[in-house]
Every structure is written in structure tokens, then in C-alpha cells.
Amino acid sequence: MNLSKISKITNEVLVEEFEVEKGLIIGKANFRETLDLDSLDYVDLVVFVEENFGVKLTAEDFQKVVTFDDFYNLISIKINE
């Protein structure tokens, strides 16, 4: 699955399930601040990624995520591992 498809699926879920305004989702924007994530939200992101991409993220994985692009890349790397 390429990055374009990954970002498309991710953005759709973030808009629908996480109720983020579509216009705020920009590749270089800060992921945590834009989504206003707390510790519980990360658990739900793990569920979202597993259900949509079949891979499991860990708390350590999220430490490397600063922007939305980082998040798409993380999913891509996990899929291709």
C-alpha cells in the first residue's frame, strides 16, 4: 500500500471518527497538537491502525511521530516490515 492510500484512509478516519476538521490535516502539521491527543486517544489510534492496516503500533512507535507525514510513514514502514 502506497503512502497516498495510507494518508487517504487515515485522514478519512480522523475526520469521521476523531472529528478533526479536514482542513487542519496537513502533512507538515503537528500530529499530537492538531488532534489534541491524550494518552487514551493513542490507544484508539492503535485500534484504528490495526483494523485498517493490519499492523500493531506501540507506545515507542508514537515517540517518533511529530507530524501527520511521520504518522503515514510509520504505518507504511510497519506494513512493509
Add this chain to the structure above:
Amino acid sequence: MRRRVVITGVGIYSCIGNNIQEVTKSLMDGKSGIGYDPERKEMGYRSALTGILDIPNLKGDLSRRQRVSLAEEAIYAYVSTKEALDSAKIDDNFLDNNIIGMIFGNDSSAKAVMESIDKIRIKKDTTLLGSGSIFQSMNSTVTMNLSTIFRIKGINFTISAACSSGGHSIGTAYNLIKSGMQDTIICGGAQEVNPHAFGSFDGLGVFSINENEPEKASKPFDKERDGLIPSGGGATLILESLDSALERKAPILAEVVGYGFSSNGKHISAPDVDGQVRSIDMALKNAGVSPAEIDYINAHATSTPLGDECEAAAIYSIFKDFNTPVSSTKSMTGHECWMSGASEIIYSIIMMQNNFIAPNINFNKADESLSKINIIAKPFKKELNTIMSNSFGFGGTNSNLIIKKYES
């Protein structure tokens, strides 16, 4: 300190209506909320009868973070609490600037538990349950969620006491306000309505199997009664000290004047006349009213052969000289279980405010053991100044509440 305690707001979400207005009409018309749920039959239920109600969609009303933690019964309780707060004229500013408490009766969250365990068995990974599962799965799901949504800063807990849970929540709130420990408490009861919640109850063979006529199946006190019908929803009352209510010019719907309780200390499921009588006696003494002053009794009667007979005997032993009118609103609602003690106080307030007794529908003929009490089978016009409501639960936990029309 012994203060007067009044009810300044009520809200309801049940199978006979999604708000006070709809429920009032149903009670006046004697309308049943019972139907048939085919999924229960597929799951092996002996009876597919249930109260029928939709689960409200709160998207747009609450944030995702707030919604994912709400179990079904907490959703119902959120809706009823919103209505109760509006009814009591309590706004966000009042919630944010006062120490308000919250006590609800709830004794299960079976659907949330079952679904999480099913998922763990398939996924073999607990993280994949998501963040909301734990907050949906605990009996305190209603109070833990609503206390954060409504920014509660006072007492905050859930009472689990089987089918008396809702009654004890009001009784406990009443005592906390009466003693001066709290000024305002949001209290009530909530009950999930789904096939996960009632399988083990159905297994006892105590549900009505009159599936051909769902609306006629719940017939408390009737000679042909063959069991209860499970139901549920959310019921919320705002209890407040009289001083607080007067100070903020709140509407006063009724006064809570008495609370009684007892434990049978005998069989785990069989009712007990002595235990019920002790609870009724305590409520009357606590209220300082005589049996003659009770204008109407909202019975616990669920439509089981033994339970109704036992309650009729308890009522007769205390009220035999007064021919006190009795009806069971469960004839329309089914048994709202954990919520029933609270919802039935709301039904009683509706009757008090509108000067009528809601009928014990489907009551055609009493058997000999029940013929001594005055069961009201049709809507009945009557001024009601003092009402007693009975709630009796598994484990022999009994609750009685007495409310009065407010007089300054």
C-alpha cells in the same frame, strides 16, 4: 441538622417515552412499551419479550472522548440527566460554580463486558479493545462518565442493589442532603436493554412467555400473570435542599419525606413479607406519616406469581383499613430493573402533578390472595398529596420512598 429535601427536576428515557411529556401521555393512556426481540430467540432465550427503545445517537452532542466511554445505560442516563437539569433550571454556570453530587443505581454493564471479552478471545490482544471499554464495563459507568461530563465536584458513586438500586440512590441522596452534607444531588437509575443483559435472568424461567401479545404480557397482580418482562432506560431526579431550591427560585415538583430499607436475610431470590413490611414501616416512620395519609402506592409488582402475591400481603398488612389505591406501572413499562426505583418515583411525580393514578393495565381478575388490595386497573382521576413507591430486589434488598406535594 435536618433539612427538607425537594425534587426540582426530572428526566426520563424509557420504553413508554423519550421524555417527560411523552411518558406523561403514555401513563395517562395506559400505553404499553413492550415488544418482541427476535435476536433473543436466536440466542436461546425462553422469552423474547422486552421493553422496546432506541439507543440515542449523541454524535454532535458529546465529543468522541466523551462518547467512547459511555455504555448503553449511560447513554440513556445522559439523555435523562440533560432533561432533568433543564427541568430544574440548572445551567452550565451553576454546575461549574457549585458542589453538586451524583448517585445512580446500576447493577450491570453486561453488553460492554461481553463484547470486550469476545474481542479479546479473537484478537488475543487487550490493547485492541480501545480506550472506552474499561469505562463502559464497570457498574459505575453511569456516574464515572456523567460526573466528568457534568463537572461534578461532590459525592460521586454508584449503588448496586439489584432492582432496588434506583430507589436506594434517591434514598441515599435524600439522607445526604437532609443531613447537610450536600445541597444538590443528581440521582436516579439506569438499565441496559440488550440480549447480553438478561440471559441469565431469562434462564431462571421468570419471564413472561406470552409472546403472541407482547403489550398484554405484563399483568402485575392479575390471576393469569406468568412472569416479568425486562426493560430499562434512564431516569434522573434533581434532589436539592429546600433552602437551595428557594434561593435560586427553582421549580419544586415534590418533596421527599421518607426513606425506608431492609434486608430480608433469607432466600437469594424469593421475596419476603416480613422484610418488605419492615422497609415500609421504616419509610412511614421516617416520613412521620400514618398509613392513612398515603394516597397511592406505586407497587414494585413485576408480574411474577410469587412476587406480586408477597407484595400484596405486605401492603394489606399495613394498609388494610384504608383501601389505599395501588397500581404497578410495570404493566406498561415492563421491569426496568436497576432503574425502576427511580423511574417509578418520576412516574409518581407525574401522577401527583396531573392528579391521576396511572392504570395497572392488563389487570382483569385477581386471584384470592390478591383480592384484598385496591388495584387500579383504569386511569383514575384523584388528587394525590402523598405517594409511596416500593422497590424490592434480589438478595432481599428492599427500598421504600415517600414523596409529598410541596407545601411551603
